[in-house]
Amino acid sequence: MKFYIFATLLLLCFQQVYSQDYHLPDRELKEVEIVSKSMKYYSQGTHIQSIDSANMKFHNEGTLASLLREEASVYIREYGAPGQLSSISIRGTSPVNTAIMWNGINLNSMTLGQTDMSTINTFYFDNIDLQYGASSAQYGTGAVGGSIILKDNIDWSNPKSQFEFQTAYGSFNQQFYGFKGEYGKGKWKHKTVALYQKSDNNYPFYNEYDKEEQSVNNAGFEHYGLLHETYFKPSEKSEISVNLWSTMDVRGIQPIMIDNMNPNFNDSTINTAFRGVINYKLNTDKWTHISSIAYIKDELDNKGSIIGTERLQADYRGETSLSNSISLQTGFTAMNIWPDVYAYNANTEEFRASVFLALRYDITSRFSASTVLRQTFVSGLNAPFTPSIDLSYALIKDFDKSLKIKSSAGRSYRIPTMNERYWGEKANPDIEPEDGYNVDLGLDYSHDFATLTLNANVTGFYLRTYNKILWVPGNPTYAKNIKNTKSFGIESNVNLGNQHSKQQIKWKVGLAYTFTDAQNTDKDKQLIYVPKNLFKSFVNLGFKTWSMSVDHNFVGKRTTSNDYYNLDAYHIINLGVNKSFKINKSNLLLTLKANNITDAQYQNYEEYPMPGTNYMLKANIIF
Amino acid sequence: MKNNYNFQLVFALIAILFTSCIEDKETTPYVPGSEGFHVAHSGAFSKPKTASVSAISMTDTDTTFSHLAYKSANGEELGGNIEGFDSNGQLTVITTASTSQIIICDTKTLEKRFVVTDSVDNPRYTAFDGNKAYVTVWGPIQPDYSYINPKVLVINLSTGKLENWFSVGSNPEGIAIKDGKLYVAPSYTANVEVYDLSDLSAAPELINIDAAPQHFAFDADNNLWVSATGAWNFVVADENKGLAKLNTSNNTLETLINYTGIGGDGYIKASSDGSTIYGIGAEAWPSTTTEIVEFNLSSKKYDTIITGEGFKGVGQNPASKDIYVAVTPDYENSGLVNVYTETGTKKGSMEVGLAPYHFIFY
Numbered sequence: 001m002k003f004y005i006f007a008t009l010l011l012l013c014f015q016q017v018y019s020q021d022y023h024l025p026d027r028e029l030k031e032v033e034i035v036s037k038s039m040k041y042y043s044q045g046t047h048i049q050s051i052d053s054a055n056m057k058f059h060n061e062g063t064l065a066s067l068l069r070e071e072a073s074v075y076i077r078e079y080g081a082p083g084q085l086s087s088i089s090i091r092g093t094s095p096v097n098t099a100i101m102w103n104g105i106n107l108n109s110m111t112l113g114q115t116d117m118s119t120i121n122t123f124y125f126d127n128i129d130l131q132y133g134a135s136s137a138q139y140g141t142g143a144v145g146g147s148i149i150l151k152d153n154i155d156w157s158n159p160k161s162q163f164e165f166q167t168a169y170g171s172f173n174q175q176f177y178g179f180k181g182e183y184g185k186g187k188w189k190h191k192t193v194a195l196y197q198k199s200d201n202n203y204p205f206y207n208e209y210d211k212e213e214q215s216v217n218n219a220g221f222e223h224y225g226l227l228h229e230t231y232f233k234p235s236e237k238s239e240i241s242v243n244l245w246s247t248m249d250v251r252g253i254q255p256i257m258i259d260n261m262n263p264n265f266n267d268s269t270i271n272t273a274f275r276g277v278i279n280y281k282l283n284t285d286k287w288t289h290i291s292s293i294a295y296i297k298d299e300l301d302n303k304g305s306i307i308g309t310e311r312l313q314a315d316y317r318g319e320t321s322l323s324n325s326i327s328l329q330t331g332f333t334a335m336n337i338w339p340d341v342y343a344y345n346a347n348t349e350e351f352r353a354s355v356f357l358a359l360r361y362d363i364t365s366r367f368s369a370s371t372v373l374r375q376t377f378v379s380g381l382n383a384p385f386t387p388s389i390d391l392s393y394a395l396i397k398d399f400d401k402s403l404k405i406k407s408s409a410g411r412s413y414r415i416p417t418m419n420e421r422y423w424g425e426k427a428n429p430d431i432e433p434e435d436g437y438n439v440d441l442g443l444d445y446s447h448d449f450a451t452l453t454l455n456a457n458v459t460g461f462y463l464r465t466y467n468k469i470l471w472v473p474g475n476p477t478y479a480k481n482i483k484n485t486k487s488f489g490i491e492s493n494v495n496l497g498n499q500h501s502k503q504q505i506k507w508k509v510g511l512a513y514t515f516t517d518a519q520n521t522d523k524d525k526q527l528i529y530v531p532k533n534l535f536k537s538f539v540n541l542g543f544k545t546w547s548m549s550v551d552h553n554f555v556g557k558r559t560t561s562n563d564y565y566n567l568d569a570y571h572i573i574n575l576g577v578n579k580s581f582k583i584n585k586s587n588l589l590l591t592l593k594a595n596n597i598t599d600a601q602y603q604n605y606e607e608y609p610m611p612g613t614n615y616m617l618k619a620n621i622i623f
Numbered sequence: 624m625k626n627n628y629n630f631q632l633v634f635a636l637i638a639i640l641f642t643s644c645i646e647d648k649e650t651t652p653y654v655p656g657s658e659g660f661h662v663a664h665s666g667a668f669s670k671p672k673t674a675s676v677s678a679i680s681m682t683d684t685d686t687t688f689s690h691l692a693y694k695s696a697n698g699e700e701l702g703g704n705i706e707g708f709d710s711n712g713q714l715t716v717i718t719t720a721s722t723s724q725i726i727i728c729d730t731k732t733l734e735k736r737f738v739v740t741d742s743v744d745n746p747r748y749t750a751f752d753g754n755k756a757y758v759t760v761w762g763p764i765q766p767d768y769s770y771i772n773p774k775v776l777v778i779n780l781s782t783g784k785l786e787n788w789f790s791v792g793s794n795p796e797g798i799a800i801k802d803g804k805l806y807v808a809p810s811y812t813a814n815v816e817v818y819d820l821s822d823l824s825a826a827p828e829l830i831n832i833d834a835a836p837q838h839f840a841f842d843a844d845n846n847l848w849v850s851a852t853g854a855w856n857f858v859v860a861d862e863n864k865g866l867a868k869l870n871t872s873n874n875t876l877e878t879l880i881n882y883t884g885i886g887g888d889g890y891i892k893a894s895s896d897g898s899t900i901y902g903i904g905a906e907a908w909p910s911t912t913t914e915i916v917e918f919n920l921s922s923k924k925y926d927t928i929i930t931g932e933g934f935k936g937v938g939q940n941p942a943s944k945d946i947y948v949a950v951t952p953d954y955e956n957s958g959l960v961n962v963y964t965e966t967g968t969k970k971g972s973m974e975v976g977l978a979p980y981h982f983i984f985y
Contacts, residue, residue, distance in 0.1 A: 258721055264766065557645040557647075561670065561954060561955045562977055563648055563690070563976075564675070564691055565673070
């Protein structure tokens, strides 16, 4: 039955597209680009941080974990060395409470509910949006603490091919080899990214149990990845694309400090993932249609014990302008999941679908409001109806300065993972979804002086979650709705620079401070591994073909499960020097990085020491 | 005036910033009382720093609670998750699983005397005989999570030296000594092994109980009882689960008080006068309904006297006769010690460390 529903939705998805007449679009379309507004357009009241390609260029030999650790107001729980399991906590929520989206696919594992951010290398992408706070109405399940949207753009306006090679070498035998190409002509465009990365991660640390200096054992990793996208425009009004992305991560599991010298505790995993998406976009007189079908297969192999899933997903989004000031987007998603997990009953599978409607009304040139409504359906579960509302009002809107007040409120939810529903003899398919809500209120101020540009923003938030699902380490292990949590805090940023001036020496400085108070409602204690205070600052300097940057990160104390033991606060200072060269028509960028230059000893998860001072030399050539 | 207002605002924000940090909690230094008790907290898996020993000390005028009593007494952490916590009245033996240590300390002051690590791999529980301690050891873990070379270590309590060791059945858990015989509970077998203390190299006698033996307890008449359980990889018929009485004169199974609800840990503890034995039903997992049962050793029946969630250990205060129950709500937050009357009426509760497990009263 589910198959027929699924097939019908698939047919509907494409039938919607083919049943439209071909007409030139009449609204907000670039000359040769078919654009449907992203959900960001309907989230104007929320705090969204965009990490652009210029910024990512200095971090693109690393993973999403290292990028966000340096750039975002989030806490990354790293189980030791770069390449080890890394998960994210936004606004004090669990790693399963962040949705990570690529091409309409939520990359979070259907079995584990989260994405290991060490397996996502930023070299694949051109820019990233990080939306703080609940966005379940926009992105569906799991978008409770925040959402990360990974973007890899194609530039139709540039008819020339462009290729990029990058290699990097660093301490602990870090190696990186990457290729990125955007090529094609006429109606065809292609983008290919291939990379290989490895590190032995055998860095020194002081083992407080053995009371001696040791090198970390069994923490090395290798990452292989290939991303290919082909775009075809049969007409100015339509576009077909195929996006394929395959990765494999082979890694040792870093032992806890106490077991570092005991090879019997050495373990390893192989993560493989394949994501394939076919998109069809079409503009008609009134509507922009985007439909897609995706196949995703992921697998975690731990010494022959397999935890994996296959899913088939169909999406449709249609967008129109009801007037010059009102935009409407609506659509649906349908997905069937086939797990391959040794601890599930045979023939376990799950069907999920959701419908949504997003509406934005630009009431005046200063004031806009939007709402997004989503209803999700899951086989055997009742998912909550999820509304959100966003408001934005420009208190000041002059040619050289602006001040916006923004607010959003939304319900959030997380469908239990398949492990939480189907694992073991005590499988609990009726476990309730996590439920909650989030309220934001923020100010955003920008001011262009004669030579300086100032931007400052501050956002306050309050977030509640109910029916938090925790694992009960029983015999066998099972999941259960146990706790309620609440968190509140502020996120603030100030950036000042002369980067848009004509002065020879360019500079930019920035400060970011985040305060998060997160607790279980039944206990007066900060949630474990959630720092109350995060502080980041940077200074960038540029002179002709040289540039340098100094980043400082402060992470406050974090509680652990022992009330009398907190992870110490730490400061990390990173230094980077860049030199660009013009060689004929090619651009060569050399980067030398010195990370953790004060050799701070710190941990992001107890018992897993992090690297001290380390270096990397990177060369990137674009031609 | 405006500048003054702005200054106050900035000052207030900075004040909020610096008062909103996470504070390190201080604990009361440990000073032994005329009487009191210790609670051992096993801590969370892979997090050795979550293990600790806390103490309640009572004097004629005061009662103090030290959350980190062992650290206070010795200036250092235990350095591993606690498994066993046994005392002969003068010395306490603490075994740590993750660091494979056998720590010998003074029962009252908790001051460390010796730490044994030689030949120690995953130590478990201890029996005492004069100045010797006999400690069960699972052996080194293998890549498939099994353990090899299980044994019992013989340690001289006066010197802290390993004097002898001998191989036993797999995953040896409880251990007891009676009348020159050493009783070992290899928990992955269906037998209690009986060794002659005068000749430890001799093959043991086996007492088949048709269940996994776990822990021993002596009653007031010095009869030896053993908990009989099943495990996830060792299916045991319900009729063989419960509390088994061993006939130690001919080393046979004498009788069984059938209790199908007994937890896989097989946690049992004799009352302070040995008139009864307390057991824990169901697994001591968070949010799992558990119970404390009282075995009537003469009628061969049991009564449930206390129910609740996450019960992990039990003991009776010999002075007050109150029953102390160690509660583990979850593995991310502090545990509790609930205090009940002898008949199971709750008297109070106190917050302790993570995953409280064993009690020693002095």
